[in-house]
Amino acid sequence: MTVTLTVADSPTGLTDDGAMDAPSGPRADRPRRRSFTAQYKLAMVAEYDGLPAGEKGALLRREGLYSSHIIEWRRARDAGTLTGPPVQATLAARRGKSAEQSEIERLRRQNERLAADLARNKAALEIMGKTHAFLQLLSENADNDPKSSS
Template identity: 50%
Template sequence: MSSNKQPSETNGSGPVDPAPRPTRRSFTADYKAAVVAEYEAAPHGEKSAVLRREGLFHSHVQEWTRARNAVAPAGSTNGSAGPSTTARLSRAERETERLRAENARLNAKLAQTQAALSIMGKAHELLASLAESTDTPPPSSR
């Protein structure tokens, strides 16, 4: 037996992954509700301390709050909403946000176009009045 093994091979089983893939964290509904309640109850300067202590990001709390607010009125009768309902709501929310953003973009473009047309109209009037004033013969000095 020779000891000419590659550093990436161990016992002939193939390459070894240098770092294991991280596993995705999952949170229970009770944990999410508790964190959201604590976050909302925290004073302005201490909200980030809650996030640091729990190892969370602001986007987690935003997403959980949005999900709670979307499901609470519809799910108040039986206490839980199925994943399809949550997925449908979030899909509808995403579509609504996309449409609102597109509407805002189009309204801004419309305002810009209207302003440009107004300026063009004023420029046309100015040029027309200048053309009229140059077409008239100057008064005779005799």
């Protein structure tokens, strides 16, 4: 079953972008999180704010939204964060780094984490090798020791 949300009745002039692609794989039966464009959010906040009190709930039901969506989007609009660059680019710019520098830093952290994992695995293999040699020595000594039959 495919569910499509439409905004054809919306006076904001937004159009329906069609059905979502059907997911496949082991989690196909789980619901997918919806994402909204900044344009859609701004249009919904403007439409919601322009409606009289009795019709606001109808808009939310028609669009499948909650009042918390509108509150959150209004706060983002008022803060000026609703129509900006992607979050990663914003964080990198705030730190004074380019996208390439951020990627290099991310890869360096990943490399350090993998190097630590490798060192831990090498230590575990060394311990297992020493344990194997010790058990083999014990086994040989047990075979060579004459048993006293008292």
